[in-house]
Amino acid sequence: MTSTAIATARPTLLEGKALSQEVESISFRFGDLISNRRTFLTAAWTLRRQGIICLREAAPADLIASINSDVGQLLEEIESGEHARLASLAYLNLPDQRVLKGYNQFRDADRSVINYRVKRPDGRSGSDAGMIDIFHPERLSDSLNRNIQACLQESVIQRLLLLSSFNRMRVKCRNLYLNRGVQDTRSYHCDGRSLKFKSFVYLSDVQSLADGPYCFVPRSQRRRRLWWRNARFNKQNGLGPFEFSQLQGAEAIALFAKAGDMVLSSQRGAHCGHPQHPQARRAVLVNMFQR
Numbered sequence: 001m002t003s004t005a006i007a008t009a010r011p012t013l014l015e016g017k018a019l020s021q022e023v024e025s026i027s028f029r030f031g032d033l034i035s036n037r038r039t040f041l042t043a044a045w046t047l048r049r050q051g052i053i054c055l056r057e058a059a060p061a062d063l064i065a066s067i068n069s070d071v072g073q074l075l076e077e078i079e080s081g082e083h084a085r086l087a088s089l090a091y092l093n094l095p096d097q098r099v100l101k102g103y104n105q106f107r108d109a110d111r112s113v114i115n116y117r118v119k120r121p122d123g124r125s126g127s128d129a130g131m132i133d134i135f136h137p138e139r140l141s142d143s144l145n146r147n148i149q150a151c152l153q154e155s156v157i158q159r160l161l162l163l164s165s166f167n168r169m170r171v172k173c174r175n176l177y178l179n180r181g182v183q184d185t186r187s188y189h190c191d192g193r194s195l196k197f198k199s200f201v202y203l204s205d206v207q208s209l210a211d212g213p214y215c216f217v218p219r220s221q222r223r224r225r226l227w228w229r230n231a232r233f234n235k236q237n238g239l240g241p242f243e244f245s246q247l248q249g250a251e252a253i254a255l256f257a258k259a260g261d262m263v264l265s266s267q268r269g270a271h272c273g274h275p276q277h278p279q280a281r282r283a284v285l286v287n288m289f290q291r
Helices: 003-007 016-024 030-035 037-050 061-080 084-089 103-107 142-152 154-165 224-236
Strands: 027-029 052-056 090-093 112-116 132-135 170-180 196-202 214-216 251-255 262-266 271-273 281-290
Touching (some): 037 154, 061 142, 061 281, 084 090, 154 170
Antiparallel strands (some): 132 170, 196 281
């Protein structure tokens, strides 16, 4: 096998009964989580061991509908070409006009950033080209601020992360991902080795691979030997240090969910977004927690 083939080796994506059983073992109803101490403890322990859990019905339908209505109006305004109002509320990083550059500038901006992801200048894959990534979406309007804060359930998630990781985690950045036929997705990777978690609240149903679900290799956040093997290979072959390039033999799950469900995962683990069908649409609220 050539080094290129090894570099692009992916894990086996579970399907059918095997997938259903694995996802069921990490799934909890949000209502049970907040009303039953044993469920809360079990969810925290599962997150610690598996690196990922799914909290069903974390956000009510009326809040999801309100956010989607506001997002729909926002998209109409973006695509109309009339950007004067938006430019007064946010930095607009459009495909043909980039005003900010780099994740740190987006994260630390003093207002929202509407960032169109575009193809990498060097031609490398994994750009998520076509995705609209909105940093600090809660700053766009009072309505979005109120509803996003309610959907993200931050105080509950912070208590869960404290019990799971034995560390106090703070909100570092909120995002709104709008994927529309995104196919150039990054392969399996981690977000560094520091302690970091993300919550994903689905604003739309993601019921098949064509929708572009979040994929994760359970327990990979704890497998130091696996991480070092990948890091060594990546260095020898000119790949980024946080790519999981050697996952042959591992098993991954695709997180199918309904609008209002939340996925919570350790970003130390191997994860990626599955490529979408060209006509697919997906909207997700994302919260990043760090120490």
